[in-house]
Amino acid sequence: MKKLWLVLLALWLLATACHTKESALLDENTAISMQKTECHGTCPVYTIHVNGTGLATLEGKQHLNKIGVYQMQLSPEETEALFAPFIKANLWSFENEYTEEVTDLPTTYLTFTHKGKVKKIKDYSGAPQKLIDLENHLAGLISANAWSKADAAPVLLASNLDIKQRGEYLVTVGGCHDCHSPKVFTPQGPVPDEKRLLSGHPSDMKVASYAPEVIKDWVLFNAHNTAVAGPWGVSFSANITSDDTGIGLWKEEQFIKAMREGKYKGLDNSRPLLPPMPWPNFARMTDEDLKAVFAYLKSTKPIRNVVPAPIVPVQ
Numbered sequence: 001m002k003k004l005w006l007v008l009l010a011l012w013l014l015a016t017a018c019h020t021k022e023s024a025l026l027d028e029n030t031a032i033s034m035q036k037t038e039c040h041g042t043c044p045v046y047t048i049h050v051n052g053t054g055l056a057t058l059e060g061k062q063h064l065n066k067i068g069v070y071q072m073q074l075s076p077e078e079t080e081a082l083f084a085p086f087i088k089a090n091l092w093s094f095e096n097e098y099t100e101e102v103t104d105l106p107t108t109y110l111t112f113t114h115k116g117k118v119k120k121i122k123d124y125s126g127a128p129q130k131l132i133d134l135e136n137h138l139a140g141l142i143s144a145n146a147w148s149k150a151d152a153a154p155v156l157l158a159s160n161l162d163i164k165q166r167g168e169y170l171v172t173v174g175g176c177h178d179c180h181s182p183k184v185f186t187p188q189g190p191v192p193d194e195k196r197l198l199s200g201h202p203s204d205m206k207v208a209s210y211a212p213e214v215i216k217d218w219v220l221f222n223a224h225n226t227a228v229a230g231p232w233g234v235s236f237s238a239n240i241t242s243d244d245t246g247i248g249l250w251k252e253e254q255f256i257k258a259m260r261e262g263k264y265k266g267l268d269n270s271r272p273l274l275p276p277m278p279w280p281n282f283a284r285m286t287d288e289d290l291k292a293v294f295a296y297l298k299s300t301k302p303i304r305n306v307v308p309a310p311i312v313p314v315q
């Protein structure tokens with residue numbers, strides 16, 4: 001830690017010598033995250049995140065000596081020394097993506113949040129040296145001694161993801177795929193079909209026969225969890241991809257109404273959403289979270305699929 005402190009102090013002196021004080025600019029909304037992905041060899045795979053209060057979180061995945069979630073608290077001086085070069089570099093003048101025709105390299109995602117703006121840069125290959133220097137500057141923190149193992153911090157990282165990543169995270173932990181994605185059947189059991197993610201009950205999938213008297217008292221799921229028979233009849237999970245047959249034409253307000261008030265298509269005069277869509281649970285999500293989910297759904301691969309209308313119970 002002592003060595004790190006000295007390096008950071010030197011950087012800080014450098015930064016403050018030719019610049020006015022930066023600390024006033026740092027707050028808990030200021031943050032840098034860097035994610036390093038796998039490569040064809042033994043590159044370290046991790047995500048590191050530092051916010052303006054100096055709280056650093058490292059999630060080590062592979063090929064580094066810290067596997068799992070670690071945290072450390074930087075002093076105000078260290079925090080300032082870490083952030084100063086990022087602020088000075090004017091990251092907004094960089095491209096969003098650097099790629100070249102090479103394979104098997106790791107990808108670095110650098111996200112910088114400052115004064116309400118977010119810059120995300122994907123660096124695969126061919127980035128300017130200035131960017132690589134910043135990446136190395138941040139990566140230098142990993143060798144510090146002050147890290148201590150944390151129990152449950154991935155959520156902290158998630159709260160600092162960009163809006164679509166956060167939406168994807170919420171869709172995953174919210175279990176949307178359980179019902180909205182048709183499945184492929186593996187020896188380990190059914191898993192969401194990558195080709196049809198979130199596209200709802202397939203229009204060409206037959207509903208198996210069921211005994212009407214049974215579903216007066218029981219709920220039956222089909223093998224894909226996309227068709228569910230119960231006392232309400234048979235409901236089919238909706239297509240929530242970005243296609244026009246999904247939520248592609250929806251406005252954000254519609255999505256929020258569907259999730260908060262259980263209204264079909266999120267329209268005032270439409271029918272209530274049927275079980276088992278657990279909208280009363282999702283109604284408790286914050287506006288920010290619902291907006292993130294919607295932003296993510298809007299960014300999904302459009303899959304054309306007109307989901308059948310629900311079947312009303314036989315009296």
Ligand code: HEC
Binds near residue numbers: 259
């Ligand atoms: C347990 C199963 C289940 C889960 C989990 C689930 N859904 Fe649903 N969802 C359904 C079903 C079934 C419908 C269709 C209900 C109907 O037709 O009335 C539906 C309908 C919807 C609708 C309304 C679509 C329309 O056209 O009006 C939206 C939006 C939606 N789900 C989003 C989500 C999101 C986002 C998640 C995860 C955060 C999620 N659902 C999780 C079963 C589920």
